[in-house]
Amino acid sequence: MKKTFELIAPCHFGMEAVLKREITDLGYDITLVEDGRVTFIGDEETICRANIFLRTAERVLLKVGSFHAESFEELFQNTRSIPWEEYIPQDGKFWVAKASSIKSKLFSPSDIQSIMKKAMVERLKKAYGLEWFPESGSSYPLRVFLYKDEVTVGIDTSGDSLHKRGYRTLTSKAPITETLAAALIMMTPWNRDRILVDPFCGSGTFPIEAAMIAANMAPGMNRSFLAEDWKNIIPRKFWYEAMDEASDLLETEVEVDIQGYDIDGDIMKAARANAESAGVDHMIHFQQRPLSALSHPKKYGFIITNPPYGERIEEKENLPALYKEIGERYRALDSWSLYMITAYEDAERYVGRKADKNRKIYNGMMKTYFYQFMGPKPPKRKTGD
CATH class of the missing domain: 3.40.50.150 (Vaccinia Virus protein VP39)
Structure with missing residues (x-):
């Protein structure tokens, strides 16, 4: 049975309406439109299709939690309460790749990153009965947004930003993405x-x-995505099916x-x-x-x-x-x-x-x-x- 996820697609500020229309045209329900990002509902197949078909999204994030935090203690405890074992396997490589903070009491990206990583390690130690993680497997980088003390946590499914279609090897002085x-x-x-x-x-x-x-x-037809390696979450067949769909639509x-x-x-x-x-x-x-x-x-x-x-x-x-x-x-x-x-x-x-x-x-x-x-x-x- 397919799982249901909340997915977040960041975009250029001012382009939310265009991205919203794209997501709706792909057949998915929007739950929230904010400055620079659109949140929508989907399943494993959606992660593949969104990465391959969305023209205006910067990346596709799998939302794993949101909570209020005004202190590092609250940030630690709330991060630890997320069921990370449902997303990250024992050998998974995980880190907070980016943290951004607007109008929040916690504003130091490096502190937010290290505290959240510690909290994840604590949770996964208990879940897997391990003291040390090899981190030799697939990558699960986190992106974290703090806005008015509300923390939104997502795992990046795309890898390289989606503007990297794979065709632009040479650029002019002031290229537009x-x-x-x-x-x-x-x-x-x-x-x-x-x-x-x-x-x-x-x-x-x-x-x-x-x-x-x-x-x-x-x-996204001519590039690869980070989540293609997430065998624990997305069966390979969904990637193949989405690529076949893209090939069939080509004119x-x-x-x-x-x-x-x-x-x-x-x-x-x-x-x-x-x-x-x-x-x-x-x-x-x-x-x-x-x-x-x-x-x-x-x-x-x-x-x-x-x-x-x-x-x-x-x-x-x-x-x-x-x-x-x-x-x-x-x-x-x-x-x-x-x-x-x-x-x-x-x-x-x-x-x-x-x-x-x-x-x-x-x-x-x-x-x-x-x-x-x-x-x-x-x-x-x-x-x-």
């Missing part, structure tokens, strides 16, 4: 029937993620118009290599091309892009002219939409119009804005077309 790129694309009305151009594509993340969405390609022959440009020829080579590694190089047209050459004869396309925003002082001087040119090239396109993530505060001023929508998004620790300039919708196709 794969999970954030996917989330931003999914926040727009773009679909595979519409044109997508990224005139500052760098190492190709926006075009590649768009092509993967168009091809219905599961983002690599779909016709799309996705283009990526950059002024840097070496970066274009890297973008092509990344697209090839992802298995979508035949779906994207990459070209070394300046912004001034941005044009397209067709209507109703999308620009989705991450333009330079002047992290270096000498670049800052060029920004007004650059964003003015973005506005000019955009206006020259017929009935297009422009979606742009940037940290540049004067973007709207120089683009030459106010965005229809503007979302504040934290890209790592950097505050950025997702400006959304919406073009008209294409007319509905007549039936029989």
